[in-house]
Amino acid sequence: MTNISIFGKGNMAQALQARYEEAGHTVTLIGHEADAVLGSIVILAVPYSAVEDILEKYADSLENKILVDMTNPLNFATFDDLAVPSDSSAAAEIAERVPKAKVVKAFNTNFAASLATKKVADTADTTVLLAGDDTAAKAEFTDALTGSGLTVLDVGSLKRARELESFGFLQLALAVQEKIPFTGGFALYK
Template sequence: MATISIFGKGNMAQALKARYEEAGNTVNLIGREADATLGDIVILAVPYPAVDGIVATYKDALAGKIVVDITNPLNFETFDELVVPADGSAAAEIAKALPNTNVLKAFNTNFAASLASKKVADAADTTVLVAGDDAGAKEAFTAALDGSGLAVVDAGSLKRARELEATGFLQLVLAVGEKISWTGGFGLYK
C-alpha cells in the first residue's frame, strides 16, 4: 500500500482520505503547515490559487513524488472561464513548475459527495478519470485506489487534462446553477 499526503482539509480531502484508507493506504491531511512529511502520492485538494504557495514551499520535497492535481482552475470572480491558457491546463502549469515529479490530473470531474458515496446520483458507480504522461505513476495511482470502491479509467496523456478541466468546469457550472445536484455529475458507462 501507499502513503498518501493530501493538501487540504475540506470536503474533497475528507472524501479522498476515506476512499484511500478504505483501500488500505496510510493518509495524512496537510493544512497550512510548512514542514509536513510527504507520502509517495501527494494530492492537491486545494483551490487552484493555493497551488503556487504549495509548490514554492514544498518544491524540493515533491521531487520524485506522484503529484495529483484535482483543481479546476476557474475564475471564481466571474465563474465564466478557466484561468489557464486555452491550449493548456492547470496540470500542465504544475508539471512545468515541478519538473522532477510525475504530475497526474484526476478527481476534478468528481464531486466530494460522489467520492464519498461511490455513486453518481445514486445511479452510476463513481469513475475517476486520470491523465498523465508516466505509465508507472498512473499504475501506482490506480493500485492505491484498488479496494476503494472507485473505478479508475486512464484518460490518456497529461494533454487530456485540458479536457478534464473543461468537463470539471461545466459540471461545476451546472451544479452552481442548480441544473444538477452536488451528488450528481457525469457518469461513465462501459
C-alpha cells in the same frame, strides 16, 4: 500500503481520505502546517489559487512523487472561463513548475459526494478519470485505489488534462446554477 499526503482538509480531502483508508493506505491531511513530510502520492485538494504557495514551499519535497492535480482552474471573478491559457491546463502548468514530480490529473471531474458514496446520484458507480505522461505513475495511482470502491479510467497523456478541466468546469457551472445537484454529476457507463 502507501503513504498518501493530501493538501486540504475540506470535503474533497475527507472523501479521498476515506476511500484511500478503505483501500488500506495511510493518509495525512495537510493544512497550513509547516514542513509536512510528504508521502509517495501527494494530492492537491485545494483551490487552484492555493497551488502556487504549496509548490513554492514543497518543490524539493515533490521530487519523484506522484503529484495529483485535482484542481479546476476556474476564473472565480466571472465564473465563465478557465484561469489558464486555452492551449494549456493547470496540470501542465504544475508539471512545468515541478518537473521532477510525476504529475497526473485526476478527481477534478468528481464531486465530493460521489467520492464519499462511490455513486453518482446514488445510481452509477463513480469513475475517476486519469491523465498523465508517466505510465508507471498512472499504474501506481490506479493500484492505490484498488479496494476503494472507485473505478479508474486512463484517458491518455497529460495533454488530456485540458479536456478534463473543461469537463470539470462545466459540471461545476451546472451545479452552481442548480441544474444538477452536488450529489450528482456526470457518470460513465461502459
